[in-house]
Structures are given as C-alpha cells and as structure tokens.
Amino acid sequence: MKQFVLILSLFTFVACSEAPQQPSPQSDPAPEALTEQASGWTKGYMAAVANPYATEAAAEMLAMGGHAVDAAIAAHAVLGLVEPESSGLGGGGFMVVYEQDTKSVRFLDGRETAPAAATADMFVRDGATMGFLDAWQSGKAVGVPGTIALYKLAHDNYGKLPWETLFEPAIHLAANGFVVPAKLANYLPQMAQISRLDENPGSAEYFYPNGQPLRAGSIIRNPEYAQTLQRVAAEGPSAFYSGEIAEAIAAAAQAGPDGGSLTVEDIAGYQALERPAICGPWRELQICSATPPSSGAMQIMIANMYDHLLPEDASAEQRIQAFVDAQRLAYADRDYYFGDPDRVEVPLDQLLDPRYLEYRGNNPAEPSGTPLPGDPAAVLAQGTAAIWAADSTYEAAGTTHLSIVDNEGNAVSATMTVEAPFGSARWAAGFLLNNEMTDFARDYDASQPEAANMVRPGARPRSSMSPSILLDDDGELFMVTGSPGGNSIPAYTAKTVLGIVDWGLSVQEAVNFPNIIARGDTVRVEISVDSGQQQADHLRATGYNVEETDGENSGLHVILVTDEELIGAADPRREGTVASGMAVN
Structure with missing residues (x-):
C-alpha cells in the first residue's frame, strides 16, 4: 500500500509553485510585414507547447517560414532538455500532421520497440509479476528509442528548413545553460524516495549535484546533450542509432540491477513508420487521430457514443454523465482489443462502425457496474471476435504534448514520452532512457x-497517447488538441473536444474544466478546480463510484481555428505557453 500511495502521489503531482523567470516568446512582426500566403491562409502561425523555452524555439522556426513539423522538432528537442521528466531523445512518440493544400492527414509512428530477446514473461519472477516500481526502474523496461527516427521521417516528408537548423535552439540552451523550471525541480525530492534517479551514473550527477536536488531558478548546462544533438544535426540519425551513442544506450539498459536485453543490434534496426491516420465523422466535423498502437481512435468512439447517450434537451449534468458513460465503454473496448497492429489484429473498422457505436451508446453499464468490452463482430454479424486475456496494463502519467499551426495552415499534433516521470532513470549521452x-x-x-497488449519481441506497446486534429465539413482545419497523462490521456483530450463543440466553453475554459476520468468501475474527478466538487457530488449521487483527486496531470495544448483567427490555450496545470505571429516573407 505504501508503494501505491507514493506512486499515486508522484504521478498526479502538479507543479504549483511559481515558475522561475523564463523567456516569453516574442514573435510579432510589424503589421506591414504581414502578408497572405500562397495557400490563401491569412491567420498566421501558433504554437502551444509545454515549456516557454520550447514554445520560443517553435515560434523561431515558424517566424522563419518553417513547416509545422520543423517547429515541432525544434520545440521537442528543447523539451527533451528542459522537461526531461516527460519526454526526450531516449523515448518516442506520435505525430499527426495536417497538410492544408491537400487537406490530408497523416500519422507518423515513433513508438519505442521491444528488444528482440524480450519475452512475454520477462516481468515475472518466481511466478509473480514484478511490482511497478521494480519494473519501472529495471533495464528490462527500456525499449529502443524512436524520437530521432521520428524527427527524420517527419522532416523528410514535410521539412522546409535545413535539418541542422532545427537543433540550434536546444544546442544553444544545453551548452550555455537554462533556468531550471519549477516542475522539474519539484519532482526531484520525491524521485529520490522511490527511484534510482539519484543513484544511477549520469542522472545522479546531473539532477543531484553534490548530492542535492536541483533547485528551481538555478542555471544548469548539459554539454553531453549538446554534443549528442550536434552529432545528430551533422550526421543524421545514424549518429544516434549506431556507434558511441547506441553503445551507451545499450550499456545503460543492460546494467544492473535487473539489466535488460537491449542490444546495439536492436537499436540499429529501429524504424519510424507511417501508418494510416484514422478519421471518423462526428456531427459536422471529422475527428482525425493516430491508429494503434495509439489510442487516438477513442476520440471518435467517445464523441459518437456520447451523442447516443444524450437525452433530448440534456442538462449540463446529463451531458457530463453521457461523457462518463462514453468513456467507460470506449476504455473497455480499447483495453481489450488494442495492441501493436503489426502483431495482433485490431478490429478498428468494426469498433468505429456507426452501427456498433450506436449499439454501445444505447447499452451503457449501470453506474455502479463495471463496463465490459463489447463484441463488434456479433453486433455487426461479421466474423468472430478475437479472445484475449483481460488487460493488466498500468500506464504511468508522464509525457508531453505540443500543438502547432504554421503560417500556411499546416498543423501538427504531437505527443511525446519517456513513459513514467524521468523514464527508467537510466542515463546515456546526456539524456534519460x-x-x-x-x-x-x-x-x-x-x-x-x-x-x-502482451510483450512480444520487436513489438510496440499500446499507448494512450491521442494526438488529434479536427476538420470541418470542407476538410479545413478546425482544431488541434492533445495531452499527456498516461491512461487518462483519452479522457483529457475528449474533454476539450466536447467542451468546445458541445458544452459552450471557450478554448481556455475547456482546458481548465475539471478533469473527469471514467475507466473501469471508478470515476476519478478533479475537485481542486472550479465546479470539480459539484461534478463529483452529482456523479456520486447518480450512483457512480467516485474517487476525488486534488490534482490531475493533464498538459493540454489546444489551438482552435475560427473564421478570423487562431485561438490557443495551454494547461495551467503545467508550464505551457502559447505564441503566435506571422512569418515575414
């Protein structure tokens, strides 16, 4: 029980102390410099990112006329330095990209992969599953990082600025120093209690100089990180996936205690993939997101089942109840059916079939009951559903999200991660694995x-990450949204979709609205923000098993496109900022 309380305390932690002074992006050229782009787009650019340094890097690329992908890469390279607890070069992620001229959406998969020697029982000892803390800190937990390969795949497809330019902001900060953010600093005392971050070679010296945790507002440099990025900028991904950096990654993963099986051969064989994006209709919109191993399809499932659950002339309370029931049904199906699509057959078309969504929406579980996965094959009279074991995945609340629209109306929704806070706490070449x-x-x-979602050699684990882009009925960009937060990501993200489109909330109001996560037989409600306690009380009175929380780990970054302008919002629960402007031609 003590371990569980510590985990819950850490993973729902919110940096509530005042953040140190950090740069505020300035990217507003004189009005005479504002010109209409060839695409006809006149709304300029916007970046909503999880840290001011990273927002500034994105804005710098956009002001130079860079593609949204250029800005996303530059911003994330900075995030890996200033927000290492959430994502970095030693992790991976997903990008959903919208191209304004073709009105097309594509999905790029940079999810980490299991070593070739991974086995289904690798987290089992003497017949018992390893506790999360032990598994989390072990070398067995380390997969092949996908971040750099994802950068390259995205840049090859969309990049407008030179590859090496994208890394300049991060290299400069790493070499010359940056202000330690409050969010990073506030994690460190807790991490010393439950992880090996203060003991492992590299991470101990960096995060706990002279045995003391970094303090918010102090200046820190990371010359190793700068050197790694300098090599990647000059040599491309081969500098990362072979040679000294790959050897350092493999050595850190194999080191005791509980060393893993990751090898340099595993690292050299990694490939980022393009997969089909999934787009589904909802009202007058198209919700587009990432296919498995992502959980992006849950956005389509939740929104459509929500409509079937709504009574006529629904009250505000009934809308929240419909949101809760739609989540419970979507999570039950996701947990049961989703895995690596290259290893298991995910019945995505059946799960998103309007007839199945209508059936599920018309048959919710009782508030006091436990929702069960549906059988789309039976509902649609199409084949036989696969039989899987009940899901036992525990996905910690780490990760980061960035939403970007460039000066030509192209957009990126990208969610990036190292999984739990500070990943495995194992250090290589200036970053965490x-x-x-x-x-x-x-x-x-x-x-x-x-x-x-069983461990399989070379497989990509299922992820709750749900980077999403919404289009209007003409295929034009309507919204870019997404969030970090482990298993809660689909709920956090869906809240912004419903909040803006159906609940009459502004973009910032939708982000600020209490987080409500309904998975299994529990509904978790954030009571530390306005109306949270009211929501919890009503749901409890309706019969749901409500768990009240003082803080949620969302980090929503949302951009809404109106007829006149872009409207952005950053989650006050983290340290994100929004920058906008117009590129100078």
Missing part, C-alpha cells in the same frame, strides 16, 4: 489466452 516496456501488459500466464 524510457521505461516504455512497462506499457505492455506485464502479467503473463501461459495457461491463459494472450493479452492483445
């Missing part, structure tokens, strides 16, 4: 059916 293998179902019983 992920613990993404704990995103697989760790329980294993050879006498039972496999889980869809």
